[in-house]
Amino acid sequence: MATRRVSEPSHGALTGQAEDYLKVIYEKAQGGEPAATTAIATALGVAPASVSGMLQRLARLGLVRVERYRGARLAPAGRTVALQLIRRHRIIESYLVTRLGFAWDDVHAEAERLEHAASAELVERMAAALGHPTEDPHGAPIPTAEGKVDERRLQSIADLPVGATARVVRMSDRDSEFLRYLATLGVRPGATVKVAARAPFDGPITLTVRAKRHQVGVAAAARVFVEAKTR
Amino acid sequence: MATRRVSEPSHGALTGQAEDYLKVIYEKAQGGEPAATTAIATALGVAPASVSGMLQRLARLGLVRVERYRGARLAPAGRTVALQLIRRHRIIESYLVTRLGFAWDDVHAEAERLEHAASAELVERMAAALGHPTEDPHGAPIPTAEGKVDERRLQSIADLPVGATARVVRMSDRDSEFLRYLATLGVRPGATVKVAARAPFDGPITLTVRAKRHQVGVAAAARVFVEAKTR
DNA sequence: CATATATTTTAGTACGTCCTAACTTTTATG
DNA sequence: CATAAAAGTTAGGACGTACTAAAATATATG
Incomplete structure (x- = not known):
């Protein structure tokens, strides 16, 4: 039986850490190439060895596909998680700037923590309060609740x-x-x-x-x- | 060196779990009596043995004082943490109800998660947006940022x-x-x-x-x- | 293309948190 | 007050996440 962490987010059984890995892999693996271990490690501030371990876990959960010594790509299930997380992040950033007066250069870290704790309901209420924005304060497109997002490379x-x-x-x-x-x-x-x-x-x-x-x-x-x- | 969890809250080195224990101990130990192990366990949904373990850890950190086989009381440092957490919780509940249209009977769980992720800045911005409320939607008094709260027993x-x-x-x-x-x-x-x-x-x-x-x-x-x- | 360098993985360990099972202490009751 | 029931603790184990050090593989360069 999977361990249930009492204060884990309401959306899904994943820990916040695992979610962060998926998000980074999404970002690093945009162009054909899989996300490299070291790149993931640097982005998350952990040792490469920790990444190797987590990738195995995520692969076991069917969230990523790993090519040994080569890197990792998201499996469809992992992609869904990553896009939901990015949606949360960007809506939260938008809300903090628009409704709570945060500086646009100062919301990233706050959103980074809240995205793991906020329920889907909260995020959708924030989005509704803002009139369902399509971009965050830094111009990044907000994925839809269904996981569609503009991925055109600029x-x-x-x-x-x-x-x-x-x-x-x-x-x-x-x-x-x-x-x-x-x-x-x-x-x-x-x-x-x-x-x-x-x-x-x-x-x-x-x-x-x-x-x-x-x-x-x-x-x-x-x-x-x-x-x-x-x- | 204490392990630093990447996605842990910005306020202090405590994990969310440890914070929850302190909050429960605060609530259960209001009247002279220390908080009983089983009472804490029931409130948190964990086994009594887990509580015994955590109490030792919290005592080592100087946050609680434990009387073996008798229960735990908050040390001053632990009381500060608990009151800050309760402040966060009640301000967040108030904000969710007043600004995001949550039902008053439905905000507890959401606040329970956000209180560990929200920075002090976010909480104070929420409080300011609401005009620094003194009670949450359920009538509970909101501790001040300095940790003062009406503890009169009703x-x-x-x-x-x-x-x-x-x-x-x-x-x-x-x-x-x-x-x-x-x-x-x-x-x-x-x-x-x-x-x-x-x-x-x-x-x-x-x-x-x-x-x-x-x-x-x-x-x-x-x-x-x-x-x-x-x- | 052989070897040096960079990258990645494995092995072994730690810590926070949880569990169950067994043991100990406190409390309640006949 | 002796004993049964309740409450609490310890022992031993699991899991997620992290680390360092050492080994394996891939890449780059002379």
């Missing part, structure tokens, strides 16, 4: 050629310092940016945002996703 | 003599079926009840609520707390 600013103009769609929400930096540049979802210049050898990129020029590193540029403006 | 309806009139102050929030039953009788915080009759040998109590008479069992009456009306 270009990052680092992919743009010199002279290109693009609309900012979204950015990674992980690092609040990074988000605060972007805010000082005026880079937020919906903003228009233009690549004015690129230094050679992956040197800094000069961006024009709201008529101001800024130099940003490639690493930062690669974490801001855009849609090219056709015109 | 009479229950079962304590009232025939003919007494009283104002309902609060009731146990544990059991939503019980709360729905009370609602059908019109028994809510603030309501006025009169003990019209009492059958002998702990028989049913006849109450008058909003001009209607109801028979309730002693067990139910003992879970509704009142203030005698002096007049």
Whole structure:
């Protein structure tokens, strides 16, 4: 008989930790390649050996498929769990920003904890209170309750050629310092940016945002996703 | 080095389980007597042996004082944790009812999970959004952030003599079926009840609520707390 | 292509939490 | 007050999750 943890979330028998692994695997395994052990370990702040162990457990539960020495992919059941978790996360972030006055660069950690504790009912009530938003405050699409989500792969600013103009769609929400930096540049979802210049050898990129020029590193540029403006 | 659980709450190094034990001990040890092992076990739905083990751990952490074969009391540090948890719980319940349309008889379980995941900041933002309420939807007083709370012991309806009139102050929030039953009788915080009759040998109590008479069992009456009306 | 480096897995251990079974202590009662 | 019943503790084990160290495999490079 599976151990029942008294204060575990209401949705499903999975522990919060297992849910986190699934979410990371979802994110890391987006492009054909399975999610690498070390990548998962880094994302979760655990040792690679811990990942190997958990992957076996998740595989036993039918949530992931593991290729030894190669990495893990989500099985359909695991994908469902991951998308539900992402839905929770993004709705909670939206609610905290819109209704409780949290700063958009400061909600990630809070949502990261609440997503494991919130019932489906709570999340749906939050979504309803916000008018069923389709994107979170960082521009990331919110999966539907049925698990559909826009998975189209966007270009990052680092992919743009010199002279290109693009609309900012979204950015990674992980690092609040990074988000605060972007805010000082005026880079937020919906903003228009233009690549004015690129230094050679992956040197800094000069961006024009709201008529101001800024130099940003490639690493930062690669974490801001855009849609090219056709015109 | 103490193990750090990745998805543990932001407030303190305690696990959610340990927090729950402290809360139960707080509740059970209100009147002079220490909280009995079995009482704690029943409240948490675990075996008495598990309680013995956890009490040793909590005592090692300086959170409770245990008298062997007798029970446990909170140490000052444990009391602080318990009161913060109760504050979280009651503010969350209030928020869910007032801002997200939860039924008052249905919020307990949700709050029970969220109280371990919510940061102090979130809880204080909720409290501020509600205008810093002093009671939760079931009439229970909300401890202050500094850990002060009204601990005066109230009479229950079962304590009232025939003919007494009283104002309902609060009731146990544990059991939503019980709360729905009370609602059908019109028994809510603030309501006025009169003990019209009492059958002998702990028989049913006849109450008058909003001009209607109801028979309730002693067990139910003992879970509704009142203030005698002096007049 | 052989070997060095990086990645991944296994083995062994720890800790928090839970359980059941057996033992001990307290309490209640004839 | 002796003994039975109730309450509590200890012993031993399981599971989820983590760690380190050592072994195995994959990749990269001279």
